[in-house]
Amino acid sequence: MALSYLRSSSSRSVNLLKPLSSSLPLRRPISTDTTPITVETSVPFTSHQCDAPSRSVETNPKELLTFFRDMALMRRMEIAADSLYKAKLIRGFCHLYDGQEAVAVGMEAAVTKKDCIITAYRDHCTFIGRGGTLLEVFAELMGRQAGCSKGKGGSMHFYKKDSNFYGGHGIVGAQVPLGCGLAFAQKYSKDETVTFALYGDGAANQGQLFEALNISALWDLPAILVCENNHYGMGTAEWRAAKSPAYYKRGDYVPGLKVDGMDALAVKQACKFAKEHALKNGPIILEMDTYRYHGHSMSDPGSTYRTRDEISGVRQERDPIERIRKLILSHDLATEKELKDIEKEVRKEVDDTITQAKESPMPEPSELFTNVYAKGLGVESFGADRKEVRATLP
């Protein structure tokens, strides 16, 4: 899978059929080698009410290099967002995903853009994985017209319907029933596709999750609930919030799989397995054991409830990008310098996009009243002073 960073920023559609090598002006050669390589996942899968898939994953040089570049891009993007937030160019809430990139890229490697993904507010990288552009991300974060939601949504409300990314949700847990609803519609329409509904360990205790899971199991919906367990719900460690933090088992009668979420290949294998399962047997839970380097949001230092040693320990031992780097180097697929060059290039791309995003204007005041309804019926809407600012909803 290729990210649309190679495409022009104005193009929003993702062409699923064009092979990577022939599609676009390539700035540097990326391996098109699809010779299969078999890699073992870091740890075997642990399963609940099902047989675990094999820990031998088939991949190839092209995929590994794509993983590397995509994750490096996501990492750089999130770090740049941190700086923009501190410079007050991003306002409100900003929840960063650095550390969790393997979940986004591994999942995309296992599915198509016809499968649906829905997540909560830590959605920047998931959006990129679905084919969103860097410009749409940074412009949206800065509240500009070129943003994916035209500047009206903000960090927590990225969407990309044409590649079946359904957001971007601010209320903890709400996205899970919504995801089951997507799965319902997929089954109803006989599309043979699945939905991945992502949520965190903090959301895993929400009642609405169990209500939706129960219905999904009763109706055999192709819903895959993916718990991105980064072990902290804001400032609360999982053991303080959940009587049972074995989230992959919490489905009880619904099977589950525990996955090393820092291993992109394990994620890919698990998602592939889950898709096959869900299409035949209904819902399944995937627990991704992952970690966020940043605090819950930019307002949270992330160090009052966990030690700096823990954070740096994970970075040393389990960083998803480092894992792929080691794999690439050990299989001689690229040199250290080539990988560093990719990182430099990615950094430049992010910087250039930020410059471009800053030039995008703020939304026109008339945008205040657009998209309230899909069909406005000609009713009036009002500004703060209803006699001064009023508009007819289109």
Add this chain to the structure above:
Amino acid sequence: MLGVVRQKMLGQSLPKIRPVVSVLRSYSSAAKQMTVRDSLNSALDEEMSADPKVFLMGEEVGEYQGAYKISKGLLEKYGPERVRDTPITEAGFAGIGVGAAYYGLKPVVEFMTFNFSMQAIDHIINSAAKSNYMSAGQMSVPIVFRGPNGAAAGVGAQHSQCYAAWYASCPGLKVLTPYSSEDARGLLKAAIRDPDPVVFLENELLYGESFPVSDEVLDSSFCLPIGKAKIERVGRDVTITAFSRMVGHALKAAEILEKDGIDAEVINLRSIRPLDRSTINASVRKTNRLVTVEEGFPQHGVGAEICASVVEESFAYLDAPVERIAGADIPMPYAANLERLAVPQVEDIVRAAKRACYRSVPLAAAA
């Protein structure tokens, strides 16, 4: 109590004197300054100290010291039995809180913002508000639901709604909206002591603001009456009602209006339910003009109820139509310029007050 008495004296016998707050500011007496955050914290502390049945429950209220640091230090002081960190499960813990209140405890349930209270609204309305009535007085529910309400800065559509009108329409609930530090202390203490369910709507942007507080306010027995508005600024020409953060906007608007020869009376509602209709109507009967200000959506809002009340009780006294300033009738946009247009600004209040102060007869018709 004393704070209220003092205000009444000023309001009635000496109408030209500016209200207590600005007197203290201009004469820089030894009045202490206190942030709203510290006011809420001290009120919680004192009420927990006075009554062992009071306990605090919510997300990050304990070890994290409070998402907005309102409950800072309380876990250390009162221990994990009385300061409870909950999972992110509003429906669950709000229901648990109401159940505890049924049994006679006095829970203070914190919502990290009132947007999340929608997950728990069934318990607030059906389990808490209506119980005393349905049980003919057996099941009083001495619970307080508190947390930040309304818009913050750039937090988008799902995190910016004002819930004052929704909760205030429900009989059985009391709904309070503090503005100043004095309000925060007095009203939170009153809410915790009250035997009925109270929805206590704070405002994130006010937490860091400082206000002068007198010794009376700092006393641990200080309490404000529920259901009484405060006249923050006495005036003659137009009544401006507001609550929470908008009181600050209304006061600034009044200063601007004064330069144009318009003497505005600013009422800090403090209580949305019960609504202090008598103070509002008395003011309108004096000024003959009304501007209502609120952050929330205009339709079926607090201003609509105030307007109806005035039209019903003081129709003959109105010299101009009632003006409503409210949040824009749209989901809250994220972009800074759009957000600014979606939330009432001081100039909106000034403009509406000026409209209320002139007859809307065009010059041609008057000629």
